[in-house]
Amino acid sequence: MRGVLLDRPGQVRIADRPDPVLLEPTDAVIRLAATCICGSDLWPYRGADPAEHMPMGHEYVGTVTEIGDAVSNIAVGDFVVGSFFASDNTCEICLAGYQSRCVHAVPMGAIATQAEYARVPLADGTLVATPGRPDSDLLPSLLAASDVLGTGWFAAVAAEAGPGKTVAVVGDGAVGLLGILAAKRLGAERIIAMSRHADRQELARRFGATDIVVERGDEGVERIKDLTSGLGAHSVIEAVGTQQSMMQAIRSARPGGHVGYVGVSHDVSLPGGELFFAEVHLHGGPAPVRRFLPELIDLIWNRAIDPGAVFDLTLPLDEAAEGYRAMDERRAIKVMLTL
Amino acid sequence: MRGVLLDRPGQVRIADRPDPVLLEPTDAVIRLAATCICGSDLWPYRGADPAEHMPMGHEYVGTVTEIGDAVSNIAVGDFVVGSFFASDNTCEICLAGYQSRCVHAVPMGAIATQAEYARVPLADGTLVATPGRPDSDLLPSLLAASDVLGTGWFAAVAAEAGPGKTVAVVGDGAVGLLGILAAKRLGAERIIAMSRHADRQELARRFGATDIVVERGDEGVERIKDLTSGLGAHSVIEAVGTQQSMMQAIRSARPGGHVGYVGVSHDVSLPGGELFFAEVHLHGGPAPVRRFLPELIDLIWNRAIDPGAVFDLTLPLDEAAEGYRAMDERRAIKVMLTL
Structure with missing residues (x-):
């Protein structure tokens, strides 16, 4: 599959990466509908954080294509939104509303979601399905819910x-x-x-x-x-x-x-x-986005809020390099990458 | 009157200081029943804070001897407890419970309450009268309410x-x-x-x-x-x-x-x-003790709590120097000075 790679500070390209597979029975694999570039992606892009051949991205919405045997809240075909931290949503820390510090938390940045597909660990705790297939105009707002909103x-x-x-x-x-x-x-x-x-x-x-x-x-x-x-x-x-x-x-x-x-x-x-x-x-600290996802998805689904308005530039995934440049140069507030 | 003076780090003595007088119509003057040495007094005593000919103390309980014309909540003869910050208790910050950051806050450390008498600014907002003259065994606990409790x-x-x-x-x-x-x-x-x-x-x-x-x-x-x-x-x-x-x-x-x-x-x-x-x-931060005083005085008055137990050494004011030494050397947890 294709995915965004930061070769070194300032150098972004599309690379071939292995298609993700289920590694744990609690995993799901999703085909991304859209991903985006985060302000925090600019830290390594600008050399303020280490960066070498680093697959990028931690925001995602898409359709479930595979689930592990232990996944029961999410089905193949569901359209889902997840946070930038995978979390079991059952531990004491999650139950207190701090899913980004779940005792089993997995940073989705390590998965790298600026790509065609992504493995999502702890799918039952991490992913929230939308009430149905979203209209395309809702896509930016649902994607925003994944992190920035x-x-x-x-x-x-x-x-x-x-x-x-x-x-x-x-x-x-x-x-x-x-x-x-x-x-x-x-x-x-x-x-x-x-x-x-x-x-x-x-x-x-x-x-x-x-x-x-x-x-x-x-x-x-x-x-x-x-x-x-x-x-x-x-x-x-x-x-x-x-x-x-x-x-x-x-x-x-x-x-x-x-x-x-x-x-x-x-x-x-x-x-x-x-x-x-x-x-x-x-x-x-790192926002426990999962705490808010059901409420945020509901507000978006009912068109009560329009957070997708922060995306002022939309590019195909293949033009990610231009997206990074636009955000780095503050020509764009936030860039959506479509698939 | 007599009062504790820190001549320089490690050097405490009793000095003659002018008797306090009413400076503002919102002032009261109290005759102290007891005062004490605070852990924070050890910072200048140990030279960690500047200290030169510094009158000491910010904790106090005692009897009101004079009030200004604008004082109405407190009467001469009342036995009172106050916080280590004088506060009007009417500004927006006080009403939100942050009296130690009152827009008119006066640090009682600048008044220096290790002494026979003290002027208390903003007496209506600062002082809380006890329900009556306290039994002597309640004195340590009421004094503790002034800061450490x-x-x-x-x-x-x-x-x-x-x-x-x-x-x-x-x-x-x-x-x-x-x-x-x-x-x-x-x-x-x-x-x-x-x-x-x-x-x-x-x-x-x-x-x-x-x-x-x-x-x-x-x-x-x-x-x-x-x-x-x-x-x-x-x-x-x-x-x-x-x-x-x-x-x-x-x-x-x-x-x-x-x-x-x-x-x-x-x-x-x-x-x-x-x-x-x-x-x-x-x-x-500096505790907004005034927020809690009515509740704490009530608990002490009804003997529901016994915070005065932290005073494991009681000395007359004149022996303040020994009190400082005992706390500095951790021979005492907290020293009460009686008058």
Whole structure:
């Protein structure tokens, strides 16, 4: 089968890879309908993470083609959405809602889903079938649920966005934008998007942002304070993962406020003394997307939300290299790859 | 009046200080019945914080001797307990339960309550009167409520200790020990005290600890994992404030678990990547003791809890220097100074 390979930083190509087969009785194999490029794929693409002959991708929707003997929740022919971590969904950690840290978790990045087919471990716990074959216009939104929507949703939940709350969002990538959508759905009163790109500001407003702050760093923090009687936001979503973005998020929250952080942390070191006196709640990490999938699929199926709008470039899998370039150069917010 | 002065690290003496007077109409003046030495007083005593001719103390109980014109909740003659931060208890931050970060907060350490009298700013918001003149045996517990009990209580609340939860406690000082008491009152099922001192282990068990772990650092973490099916504790109380204790706390919590940290942070730097993948909730800072005071005073008044047991050495104020030595050398858990 064909699959995306990162030969070395900046070098993406389509390679031949072995067709996946069932390895465990709990596995399924799916034929992908679509996959996409994640902001986190840019870390190795830019050389910030190690990358050598690395098969890529961890987001996926598609049709089940094979199931192992122990799989009972999912049938061949089902159209399914899964998270970027496979999880058994039965262990104590999963039952507490932290499926991305399941005691048997398998990162789908190691499976590499920018490909024609993918093996999905722990299929019963990982995959959620849609109510039927989706209309093609639902495909982008269902694909978004696989990671970027679920991650933005988790960030908003971790930040305790809700009625009466002012939510600030650090990061205007797809996750930050979908954090806005999530905060809006969760009932937030006011949502401040921090963005300096007109196209992203527009999408932010469409998803529910009430205010835009273009300043960054300490200036950005001051603007958030100006907009919140000097106190800071109740809830802050962090969707970048750098030192600057983390400190901007922590400083934008009021004492007792909540910071939900989902940007994959790179070279971040949090000063204990400042954190202590900031007195915020801090929660985040790899989003337990599986916790939210049934609800998100339902909202998408009923066309209550349109998270697929973050895909502003769609290319066939074979043109993945152009997709990486477009995201790297910020010409695209998020790229869908079709099969 | 007489008051404790830290001349320089290691050098404590009783000095003459001016009698406090009302400076603002919202002030009260109290005559102290007792004060005490805090674990955090040891930072400047040991030279880890700057210290030069510094009046000391931030914990206090006593009788109101004067009130300003704007004070209405408190009357002359009332016996009162207050927090180590004065707060208006009416601002948005106070109303959300974060009185230690009140927009008008005044640190009582700047007032210096190891003395015969103290001015208490924002008396209406800061002081809570007891139902009557306390019996002398209640004095240690009421004094504990002023900081060390309220701080341990906040840590347990921040760690979401409660029914069905396993709580690990890092730090066997007075705050850690009272975190155990709080976790027990909050209904925790299992409480693991991390301590290697026999006297503190005994108090830990008396306050509700079900298990003792003597190992520290990564070995301590492994023991917590052993006791929790390899998952880690649901709730972890951190009551030290060092790099080692913070990492021990974070690593002892399961994914999705809660770390409540109240040890005043010293030279702590939290690695973003590890924190990200740990996926714990982190919350702490200077405890908003005022939030809990009415409930704590009620529990003490009704003899439902006995937090005063952490005072294992009582000295007259004039012997404060010996009190500091005893705590520094860990001969005493916590020292009460009487007047």
